[in-house]
Amino acid sequence: MAGNSDPLTPRAKLAVTAGKAVAAASRAAGRGSGSVIGGRVALRLDPDLLARLAQNLDVVLVSATNGKTTTTRLIAEALRAAGPVVSNALGANMPAGITSALAGGSDAKFGVIEVDEKYLAGVARDTDPKCIALLNLSRDQLDRAAETRMLAENWREGLAGSKAVVVANCDDPLVVWAASSSPNVIWVAAGQMWKDDAWSCPSCGGVMQRPGDDWFCGECGFRRPTPSWALSGDHVLDPHGSAWPIHLQLPGRANKANAASSAAVAAVFGVPPQVALERMYQVQAVAGRYDVVQFQNRDLRLLLAKNPAGWLETFSLIDPPPAPVILSVNARGADGTDTSWLWDVDYTRLTGHPIFVLGDRKLDLAVRLEVANQHFQVCENLDQAVQLCPPGRIEVIANYTAFQDLRRRVGN
Structure with a gap:
């Protein structure tokens, strides 16, 4: 000791x-x-x-x-x-x-x-x-x-x-x-x-x-x-x-x-x-990360990705197309207020997935996805995004405070 x-x-x-x-x-x-x-x-x-x-x-x-x-x-x-x-x-x-x-x-x-x-x-x-x-x-x-x-x-x-x-x-x-x-x-x-x-x-x-x-x-x-x-x-x-x-x-x-x-x-x-x-093996989820939750009669898997390296690893986890993907990005103090890192992420890895975008900086993300030739819809909130998602388990990827917002909304 x-x-x-x-x-x-x-x-x-x-x-x-x-x-x-x-x-x-x-x-x-x-x-x-x-x-x-x-x-x-x-x-x-x-x-x-x-x-x-x-x-x-x-x-x-x-x-x-x-x-x-x-x-x-x-x-x-x-x-x-x-x-x-x-x-x-x-x-x-x-x-x-x-x-x-x-x-x-x-x-x-x-x-x-x-x-x-x-x-x-x-x-x-x-x-x-x-x-x-x-x-x-x-x-x-x-x-x-x-x-x-x-x-x-x-x-x-x-x-x-x-x-x-x-x-x-x-x-x-x-x-x-x-x-x-x-x-x-x-x-x-x-x-x-x-x-x-x-x-x-x-x-x-x-x-x-x-x-x-x-x-x-x-x-x-x-x-x-x-x-x-x-x-x-x-x-x-x-x-x-x-x-x-x-x-x-x-x-x-x-x-x-x-x-x-x-x-x-x-x-x-x-x-x-x-x-x-x-x-x-006892560890099933970590502070909500990797949890699969029920929301509006759908299965949502919650994935945290805070930076380019994290997004790259997370893209390797998600179900293959056409699994729907919800992306949420904020830029509050705990996230870092500079969103230029979005340009370092290879969003072409999402080709074939229906994509739904939300969060405080959804428009920053939308511009980035547009340049990457991805098909996406900008949504006001999680409820709207889930309603628009086609069938299948929904992969939800969010950065730090956006992830906390989503956990609160789904009661996780």
């Missing part, structure tokens, strides 16, 4: 109590879970509270542009084989939300924490993690994090010399560059569908060579490390070369990759791959 078992200071206890009270009041007022406002109040009363709450936990941090919430869930399920877990399972992944989550886990052995990419170095400083999982880095929320290489640089500087075991995706050059400053790295070949943020070398700026699944810089020699864990079809290959079957209720290649990284993390804490992967 990390640290000692001293109880919280009186000030810390007061901060926790006040934070929980504010969170409860926020929930009662119908303003969401209250975890963020509760955490803010608690940290205002005791700025060191996050470090105090983490001191008796074996902490795992999970950061990435895509897949953080799901991977956090998978790791939490796997580690429950070894003891009680506290986790920010609902995805409140900045310091306030993380503090709220840890305040609710007084008997936990493990803290499995999803961390927003921009906050990783600071949260790692506060929580003294045993393990950090780095999955991918790609363009996202362009108004707040326009430059992926700068994020990689922040990770690299923040993790330099860290005592944590870093479990990192060796197929993403930006992640490799970020993790390479750490003395103890376990490389996982988890794959990378989206490559448009990694054509230039993060080390020297040279052009990246990509023969097959390999990659290297022809100018400075920066290259893909040899993995000790790998995703291979429907199996995870461990460092001994054994192949363990992946059984998930979550769909798609990306979730198999998340499971491979999660198995590598679980092994750091002594949970064998077979046990870890069996436990991951």
Whole structure:
């Protein structure tokens, strides 16, 4: 166990109590879970509270542009084989939300924490993690994090010399560059569908060579490390070369990759791959993602896609044409207000699907679909879109706040 078992200071206890009270009041007022406002109040009363709450936990941090919430869930399920877990399972992944989550886990052995990419170095400083999982880095929320290489640089500087075991995706050059400053790295070949943020070398700026699944810089020699864990079809290959079957209720290649990284993390804490992967089967949906819900006598599958890399992975999941597809895009604070990323998404992959468009920025999306020669209808709301959809299960793809709006509408 990390640290000692001293109880919280009186000030810390007061901060926790006040934070929980504010969170409860926020929930009662119908303003969401209250975890963020509760955490803010608690940290205002005791700025060191996050470090105090983490001191008796074996902490795992999970950061990435895509897949953080799901991977956090998978790791939490796997580690429950070894003891009680506290986790920010609902995805409140900045310091306030993380503090709220840890305040609710007084008997936990493990803290499995999803961390927003921009906050990783600071949260790692506060929580003294045993393990950090780095999955991918790609363009996202362009108004707040326009430059992926700068994020990689922040990770690299923040993790330099860290005592944590870093479990990192060796197929993403930006992640490799970020993790390479750490003395103890376990490389996982988890794959990378989206490559448009990694054509230039993060080390020297040279052009990246990509023969097959390999990659290297022809100018400075920066290259893909040899993995000790790998995703291979429907199996995870461990460092001994054994192949363990992946059984998930979550769909798609990306979730198999998340499971491979999660198995590598679980092994750091002594949970064998077979046990870890069996436990991951329990996860059916993650904060509403992948849920199939009934709405107006139709089956709707809810899929979250926040950025170009996420949309690319999501298109590979959906039922084949002519399955109807509803797309919803907002550009509120939590989404990033810049929608120019829509032009980086290959919407020709939707050819043959009847498409229905809604959300605050439905007209931005409509223009993009027009240029991609897609047939679509702009709708005022979900109810209208569902009524217009031809028969079959409806695939609903939305970015962050649009996804929350849809969940509220369908009562999920």
